Amino acid sequence: MSLSSVLSADAIDSAIKDCQAPDSFCPKKFFQLCGLAKKSPQDVKKVFGILDNDGNGYIEEDELKGFLQRFSPGARALTDKEIKGFLSAADDDSDGRIGGDEVEGARERSGGLTPRAKSGTRLGKPVGNTSQGTHDEAVTPMGQEPGVVNRKET
Incomplete structure (x- = not known):
């Protein structure tokens, strides 16, 4: 083909x-x-x-x-x-x-190909887990490696 x-x-x-x-x-x-x-x-x-x-x-x-x-x-x-x-x-x-x-x-x-910044996603995948009472922080804290998701209790 x-x-x-x-x-x-x-x-x-x-x-x-x-x-x-x-x-x-x-x-x-x-x-x-x-x-x-x-x-x-x-x-x-x-x-x-x-x-x-x-x-x-x-x-x-x-x-x-x-x-x-x-x-x-x-x-x-x-x-x-x-x-x-x-x-x-x-x-x-x-x-x-x-x-x-x-x-x-x-x-x-x-x-087409664009950077992957979409609300509610990280690296093209959904973030957050509201069923367990947590949410994902959208920013990477200083000193933390990008792509690592911080979980905070709500």
């Missing part, structure tokens, strides 16, 4: 042309231009499967380097800065790779 079976060739060309210059790649804009932002979860899974070169269920840094080339063989490689930005936008669990569920979650946020 090829990407053009899910996305139009014209849309792919437009997205590739938009990020020809090094450090000009923006995942959100790319997914909007190529049409992936408006595709169904099933189509996103198909595209993910194509981009997951080794078939292990994740897109890792080495696969991200050739990300644009998977859409168009003559495209440039992503720079290290672009790869880090891509991971920052889509890697919800900070494991250094992007899983299929992370791609779909990122696509749903504002029609």
Whole structure:
């Protein structure tokens, strides 16, 4: 299966042309231009499967380097800065790779990849447990590692 079976060739060309210059790649804009932002979860899974070169269920840094080339063989490689930005936008669990569920979650946020700041969520997951009388604090106290949730009794 090829990407053009899910996305139009014209849309792919437009997205590739938009990020020809090094450090000009923006995942959100790319997914909007190529049409992936408006595709169904099933189509996103198909595209993910194509981009997951080794078939292990994740897109890792080495696969991200050739990300644009998977859409168009003559495209440039992503720079290290672009790869880090891509991971920052889509890697919800900070494991250094992007899983299929992370791609779909990122696509749903504002029609493409955007930072994960949503009221009532942390790293794209719901926070709080009102059934046990606790709530999650939305800020990270100084000296505490980001991503660690503080629980306070209510």
